[in-house]
Amino acid sequence: MMRMISSYTSRLTIGSRHEGLQMTTPEATIAEVRTDVRRFLAEELAAASFRPTCDSWIQGHSVAFSRKLGDRGWLGMTWPQRYGGGGHSARERFTVIEELLAAGAPVAAHWIADRQTGPLLLRAGTEQQKRTFLPAIARGRLFIAAGMSEPDSGSDLASVRTRAVPTATGWRVSGRKVWTSHAHRSHYLLALVRTAAPDGDRHAGLSQMLIKLDSPGVAVRPIEVMTGESHFTEVTLDDVDVPNGMVVGRVGDGWRGVMSELAHERSGPERYLSTFPLLAELVSGGTVDGETALADIGSATARLWALRSLSLRVQDLLERGSPTDTAAALVKDLGTRLEGDIINITRRASQRGPGRADHGALPGLLRAAQLAAPSFTLRGGTNEILRGLVARGLGARDA
Ligand SMILES: Cc1cc2nc3c(=O)[nH]c(=O)nc-3n(C[C@H](O)[C@H](O)[C@H](O)COP(=O)(O)OP(=O)(O)OC[C@H]3O[C@@H](n4cnc5c(N)ncnc54)[C@H](O)[C@@H]3O)c2cc1C
The missing domain is CATH 1.20.140.10 (Butyryl-CoA Dehydrogenase, subunit A, domain 3)
Known part of the structure; x- marks a missing residue:
């Protein structure tokens, strides 16, 4: 019985068959990707470059490890090659990340930029933003934190109060973000801010902008959690100047x-x-x-x-x-x-x-x-x- 469960559990990381999904990637390719990642992880473990942890996509922060993944082409995998991506299928990316997570590898540094900021930039970013940010994210050299939650806006995100007012060259932003994962170790914050009054529709008048975390007026305070670690932070924005080119998507379309x-x-x-x-x-x-x-x-x-x-x-x-x-x-x-x-x-x-x-x-x-x-x-x-x-x-x- 124990042997049966053991082999069934190991199939979670070995298995590549998936019924009912339109398969665009040949099984042989998936198997090859899986073998490559496993070989890499075995080498890294042998070199003691990391110790497996639970929750490694939040708790396991290693700039060096993220760079190694970038160098191997395992970040930005599905993005077009002209933006530094790998042009691979979502299935190949899925295979890489399930292997990394199953092994408890430290993937937190690049996680948000690779998982959500990159895809957002691809969909809604300007050509300039794509050329500036995507290649650096895909190489594991640029980390971005997600600035959505605020002290009184979590579940009810549309109530965010961080405000951006127009200036001659862009926006001046003031407010407070909280629970912002790894902002103290990231280069940019993608912040959800209010750029206009809601005017009846609470989801209108919100925008997203990339704020350089070493800009004047930005203060990042790590918050200690029960483990003694500080993986998330409070970010205070005090009259921070953000150039127009850093707005992602249309102004007012942040929701x-x-x-x-x-x-x-x-x-x-x-x-x-x-x-x-x-x-x-x-x-x-x-x-x-x-x-x-x-x-x-x-x-x-x-x-x-x-x-x-x-x-x-x-x-x-x-x-x-x-x-x-x-x-x-x-x-x-x-x-x-x-x-x-x-x-x-x-x-x-x-x-x-x-x-x-x-x-x-x-x-x-x-x-x-x-x-x-x-x-x-x-x-x-x-x-x-x-x-x-x-x-x-x-x-x-x-x-
Ligand atoms: C480890 C960790 C990492 C995080 N990282 C980030 C990050 O990187 N960036 C970021 O922006 N945020 C981050 N967050 C914040 C997270 O998104 C919020 O904690 C979450 O959205 C809940 O918001 P809140 O904490 O304000 O709780 P509240 O919204 O105040 O909710 C408190 C309780 O009330 C319940 N509740 C609220 N409204 C309703 C309702 N309408 N119906 C029923 N129940 C309700 C909730 O379910 C919850 O149990 C992180 C949080 C954690 C724990």
Whole structure:
């Protein structure tokens, strides 16, 4: 039984077959990409360049590692080559990131720029912005933080109060952003700001602009979390001058930009693989015994596989430019619940009798995962809000 679960769990990272999805990338290509990433990760682990962690796309910040990924062409993978991208399929990118996350590799430095800012710039940026920012992001040399949330604007994002007023050359921005991941280690902040009064439509009059984080008037204060780390920050903007060329998309059209970012933000493998290194370590120890523990692991593995299928489907829709809000919200709601359940399963297994699991890296991974867990269902939109979106998408709710 244990062997069966172990091989089933390893299929999560080995398997490349996916039924029901329009396959545009040959299986042989996917297998080749997977082998390359695994070889790279094995070399990096052998060289002790990183230690696997849970939640490595938030907690695992390494400029050197991001640069290595950039040098190998594993950032900006789907972007056109003329902007420094790789011109690869979404499926190839998915393969690379699920391998990196499953291994608990430190990918936080470039995560936001690669996942959401780049795609936004491709869709709505000016030619100048694409040529300036995309190649540097794809090389792992330019990191961008997401400046959406404010002290009184999280779930209700349209209520942001950071204001930008026009000047002769652009905009003067004042306000406060909070929970801004890695702003103290990034080069730019992509900020959602109010450029005009809402005039009846709360989503109107918002704009997005790229603000250089070393500009006069910008102060970034790291916020310490329970682990003792400071992965997010508070950013104060005090009369910061932003040139016109840094507005992304049309002035007043910021809400649309943010929504397109959120679809990328909510649907990827990071929304169900944050605690995968824990599950893999639990199984690899081979000491887990007893019907309950085995049933728990089997059930978590089946849920992972189903979520992976849904996430792949959303990537496919995103690539085609089709609406994905409901499915993306579903991936994040179900995925983050599973991430928490994996912690509970491991905790139970490590408390049980003679065959109890407490080998190798397991206790350390479990401790860190438990401390990170409260954020899983908050960041990127809380689960309550996401369920509202799903209900609306299914026609079960009007507003
Ligand atoms: C680890 C981490 C990293 C983050 N990184 C970033 C980042 O890089 N950039 C960024 O901009 N933000 C970031 N955030 C912020 C995150 O997006 C917000 O925390 C989130 O949107 C919730 O907003 P809030 O914290 O203001 O909570 P609130 O909106 O105040 O919600 C508090 C509680 O009330 C519930 N609630 C609120 N409104 C409703 C409603 N209408 N119906 C039912 N329940 C409701 C919520 O579900 C929640 O449980 C990060 C957060 C975390 C934890």
